[in-house]
Amino acid sequence: MEYETFMNTLATVTKLLYLLIGTDRVNLSVTYAEEDEHLTDENEEYRIQGSILIAVQRLDGKSAKIL
Structure with missing residues (x-):
């Protein structure tokens, strides 16, 4: 990656x-199955x-590969 x-x-x-921190309407979890996504x-x-x-x-x- 350049x-x-x-x-x-x-x-x-x-x-x-910042978007995820600023809202209570979005829940992100590894425990949700894809079928349970809303x-x-x-x-x-x-x-x-x-x-x-x-992701981070x-x-x-x-970034380590760039250096």
């Missing part, structure tokens, strides 16, 4: 973190399967 691409990705992940019903909380920590860890690995 440095400029990395910096753009880092900025996007930072915006995502992404379309605006009356319910959004449940998303995944981990922001794993992968981004850190990419």
Whole structure:
């Protein structure tokens, strides 16, 4: 990954973190099965399967490759 691409990705992940911290309507967890995700019903909380920590860890690995 080139440095400029990395910096753009880092900025996007930072915006995502602030978005997730700033709302109570989005729940992100590795324990949700994909079938349990709620992404379309605006009356319910959004449940998303995944981990922001794993995404940041992968981004850190990419930054180490740049150096």
